[in-house]
Amino acid sequence: MIRLVAIFWLIASAAFAVQPDEVLDDPALEQRARELSKGLRCPVCRNESIDESNAELSRELRILLRERLVDGDSDEQAVDFLVARYGEFVLLRPDTSGVNVVLWYAAPVMLLIALGIGWTVIRRPVAAPEALSDEEKAELQKILRS
Numbered sequence: 001m002i003r004l005v006a007i008f009w010l011i012a013s014a015a016f017a018v019q020p021d022e023v024l025d026d027p028a029l030e031q032r033a034r035e036l037s038k039g040l041r042c043p044v045c046r047n048e049s050i051d052e053s054n055a056e057l058s059r060e061l062r063i064l065l066r067e068r069l070v071d072g073d074s075d076e077q078a079v080d081f082l083v084a085r086y087g088e089f090v091l092l093r094p095d096t097s098g099v100n101v102v103l104w105y106a107a108p109v110m111l112l113i114a115l116g117i118g119w120t121v122i123r124r125p126v127a128a129p130e131a132l133s134d135e136e137k138a139e140l141q142k143i144l145r146s
Helices: 002-016 027-037 056-070 075-086 100-123 134-145
Strands: 046-049
Touching (some): 027 056, 027 075, 056 075
16 A cells, blocks of 8 residues: 555655646647756756756746746747756756767767677687797696696
8 A cells, every 4th residue: 555655645746846836827828838848957966857947946847937928038038048047957858059069979879889899809819829938848748636
């Protein structure tokens, strides 16, 4: 029973992030705010959206986003305002243009390079071991006798 309650608590915890005093009166505007906040990262919690986070900074970002929407900003204008203020880090899915292209493609390229190096090393022929010299054979026999 305790496990079941814990599971429901974890599932419902994201629903408790947005406080009742943050919710807008206009349901359509509130829905827009919810959709936008799902794509914005909490600067405190890292890979958690501000819609799911209980951090105070996320609360402030949710309120700021709602204020911008109430003031008449479009979705893009509201998100651009937050990006201008907090940087691209606030986006859960950053832009894939400009300098960010390097970040998006660096990992797959590095993986391919590593696989190529690994394949080359594995496929390289191994040289046959050299035969022992007479001195080395004598030393080996000495070691084996003791």
